[in-house]
Structures are given as C-alpha cells and as structure tokens.
Amino acid sequence: METHLFACLSDNYGVLVHDPDSGETAAIDVPEEAAVRQALADTGWTLTHIFITHHHNDHIGGLEALNGPDIKVIGPKRDEHRIPGLDVTVSENDTVPFGGEDVEVLETPGHTSGHVTYYMRKAGLAFAGDTMFTLGCGRLFEGTPADMWSSLKKISALPASTKVFSGHEYTLSNARFAVTADPTNEKLKARLNEVEKKTEQGTPTVPTTVGEELETNPFVRAGTVEVAEAMGLAGESPETVLAEVRKRKDNF
Structure with a gap:
C-alpha cells in the first residue's frame, strides 16, 4: 500500500492511499478540493474511495466537489446527518473492503461524538483524524475526557509499528507543551x-507510530505515574489526569 501525504488549508494534512495491484485510491478526509486534485495529479492516481473521519469542515470541505458516481464515500454512522453524500456508514468493528484490505473501523469519540479511526491491518496504517496527533490529541469539543482516554487506548493498543496519520501539523506546539x-x-x-x-x-512530523506515542505522548501516557505526578494528581484515574493535561494544553 502506497501513501502520499500533502498539506491543505493552513495546517491540515490530507492523505492518499493507493493499492498498486487493484489501482484503487482513497483519500482520507478531503479538507479542500484543489489540494486533493493536485495530489492526484502529482501521483497519477485515480480517486475511487473517500474515507471521512469526522464532520468538521476542515475535513469534509472538498467532499461535495470531489464526489462522483465512480467514488465510494465512507463515513461514521453517528455523523451521517452532518456529512452529506455518504454511500457507506460505519460503526465500531465494521470493515470496508479496499485494495485487498478489510479496513477496520474504530469508534474514537472525544474530539467529536461521531469520530472514527480507520485501520489497515495488513499495511500497518491507522488514520486517526483529530483523535491522536503526533505528541497530542484533539480538543474535546463534543466528548469527555473518558471518551478520549478510551479512544486513545484503542489506537495505542494497535501494534507498536503501526504508522499513525493525523489531520494536522500541530507537533511543534504539542512537543513544547509535552515536556512540561x-x-x-x-x-x-x-x-x-x-x-x-x-x-x-x-x-512533516506525520506519520508517527503507536510505539513512539506510547513512549512520549502525554495524553497517551495519562495513565502513567510520571504524568499523574507532573499534573499534581498522583493516584488519580487516567481520565482525571487526561482532563488536566488537556486543560493545560488548551491554555498553553
């Protein structure tokens, strides 16, 4: 499986995933039409699938313009009322055939209530949208710290070598906060x-790996003694620690 990462908007990333055997190509989120079309032109690939992680406009802004009769659009069932043009709606443990993979769906709420992550087990790729960032996690717009902790645990339970693609280049700010x-x-x-x-x-600092995040991402490490003590919350639950880490990052 081949991947092509490209910049969109001010700090978004889009990703194309291409299976050379079948010729199928997927866009993971479509922040803007022009950037996706340029990426397709640069690679020479033809778009066949669009996988949407969540409903925010900086992830679906190009959807209406890019969609067509030869393209299958997949997105979270919980967000089907907020994402126009979905052909397939997915929930936890669903799979979607693409390029010889059965793409696995993980429900990963927290940033939004309907957020999903797509996992390609054979290729060792996870597309986490705005749930797990390199050295960070998404803001809790529609979910709770418990939601986000559960979601981060799902992603961090994947094999350590799994490459994790996220939707933004936030890593420098994330890293400078993480050391605090x-x-x-x-x-x-x-x-x-x-x-x-x-x-x-x-x-680009994307993708990261599950192993790297387990070692260095303070949100993923909210269950460790070290991060709990740094937050002044020794002995408290990971959800409580994560809530404090998120609060401090929001004000960093």
Whole structure:
C-alpha cells in the first residue's frame, strides 16, 4: 500500500492511499478540493474511495466537489446527518473492503461524538483524524475526557509499528507543551529536539507510530505515574489526569 501525504488549508494534512495491484485510491478526509486534485495529479492516481473521519469542515470541505458516481464515500454512522453524500456508514468493528484490505473501523469519540479511526491491518496504517496527533490529541469539543482516554487506548493498543496519520501539523506546539507535562521523560526531550529540526527544515512530523506515542505522548501516557505526578494528581484515574493535561494544553 502506497501513501502520499500533502498539506491543505493552513495546517491540515490530507492523505492518499493507493493499492498498486487493484489501482484503487482513497483519500482520507478531503479538507479542500484543489489540494486533493493536485495530489492526484502529482501521483497519477485515480480517486475511487473517500474515507471521512469526522464532520468538521476542515475535513469534509472538498467532499461535495470531489464526489462522483465512480467514488465510494465512507463515513461514521453517528455523523451521517452532518456529512452529506455518504454511500457507506460505519460503526465500531465494521470493515470496508479496499485494495485487498478489510479496513477496520474504530469508534474514537472525544474530539467529536461521531469520530472514527480507520485501520489497515495488513499495511500497518491507522488514520486517526483529530483523535491522536503526533505528541497530542484533539480538543474535546463534543466528548469527555473518558471518551478520549478510551479512544486513545484503542489506537495505542494497535501494534507498536503501526504508522499513525493525523489531520494536522500541530507537533511543534504539542512537543513544547509535552515536556512540561512529562518533564522527566528523556525520550520526549530527545523527540522535541527532533521535532524542532524537522520543523526548521519544513519536514512533516506525520506519520508517527503507536510505539513512539506510547513512549512520549502525554495524553497517551495519562495513565502513567510520571504524568499523574507532573499534573499534581498522583493516584488519580487516567481520565482525571487526561482532563488536566488537556486543560493545560488548551491554555498553553
């Protein structure tokens, strides 16, 4: 399975996924029509599928213009009233055939109530939208800290080598905050240096891997003693710790 990451809008990412055997190509979210069409032109791939993670306009802004009779649009059942043009609605444990994969659906609410993550097990790829970012997680617009903790646990339970694609380039800000939330984490300090270098070079910090996030993402690590103590919440539940981490990041 081949992937092509490209920038959209001010800080979004779009991703094309292409199976060379079948010729099928999927867009994971469609922030804007022009950027998706340019990515298709750059790769020479023909769009056959669109997978939508959630209803926010910076993820579906190009949907109406890109949709057509030869394109299958997949999106969360819980959001079908908020996403026009869905051909297939999906929920937890559903699978969608694409390019020799049975794409697995994980319901990952928190950022929004209907958010889903798509997992390609054979290819080792997860498309987490605005649930898990590199060194961060989405703001809790429609969900609770418990929702987000459950969602992050689902994603972080995937194999450590799984590549995780997210919807935004927020990593430098995430990394600078993360070292305040997990100050004794030496791997995180090294990762901050790496992120700063990549940002200076204009190199994307997406995708990350599940393994990297387990070691350095303070939201994923909300269940650890180190992050709980840094939040002044030793002995409290991961949900309580995550709520405090999210609150501090919102005000960072």
